[in-house]
Amino acid sequence: xxxxxxxxxxxxxxxxxxxxxxxxxxxxxxxxxxxxxxxxxxxxxxxxxxxxxxxxxxxxxxxxxxxxxxxxxxxxxxxxxxxxxxxxxxxxxxxxxxxxxxxxxxxxxxxxxxxxxxxxxxxxxxxxxxxxxxx
Numbered sequence: 335x336x337x338x339x340x341x342x343x344x345x346x347x348x349x350x351x352x353x354x355x356x357x358x359x360x361x362x363x364x365x366x367x368x369x370x371x372x373x374x375x376x377x378x379x380x381x382x383x384x385x386x387x388x389x390x391x392x393x394x395x396x397x398x399x400x401x402x403x404x405x406x407x408x409x410x411x412x413x414x415x416x417x418x419x420x421x422x423x424x425x426x427x428x429x430x431x432x433x434x435x436x437x438x439x440x441x442x443x444x445x446x447x448x449x450x451x452x453x454x455x456x457x458x459x460x461x462x463x464x465x466x467x468x469x
Contacts, residue, residue: 414444
């Protein structure tokens with residue numbers, strides 16, 4: 335009876351290890367499969383080099399995407415500030431003050447229609463009553 339309990343405990347431990355290290359087992363199985371199919375032992379250095387190269391490409395792609403995201407965000411912030419400056423100038427020229435509420439509405443319009451300057455211009459003109467051009 336004690337022998338069965340020991341065996342059962344060992345099998346549970348082995349199953350847990352297989353679940354944790356399934357990638358290694360799958361790699362080992364793939365190597366054996368390649369050996370059986372080609373009767374050639376795969377060069378572990380080549381496999382490791384390809385894996386490292388793939389990892390490096392993935393990291394570079396992530397870094398490039400992050401840099402692009404930051405650049406797009408900075409450009410959007412710059413456009414928003416420029417547009418608010420144009421609206422403030424139009425109000426100043428008309429001897430009116432841009433209220434906090436209207437400033438929030440302007441920001442909302444710019445954020446909602448970020449990629450569409452024509453819509454921004456039309457909405458801002460409606461809101462302010464001025465002819466405003468977005469750059």
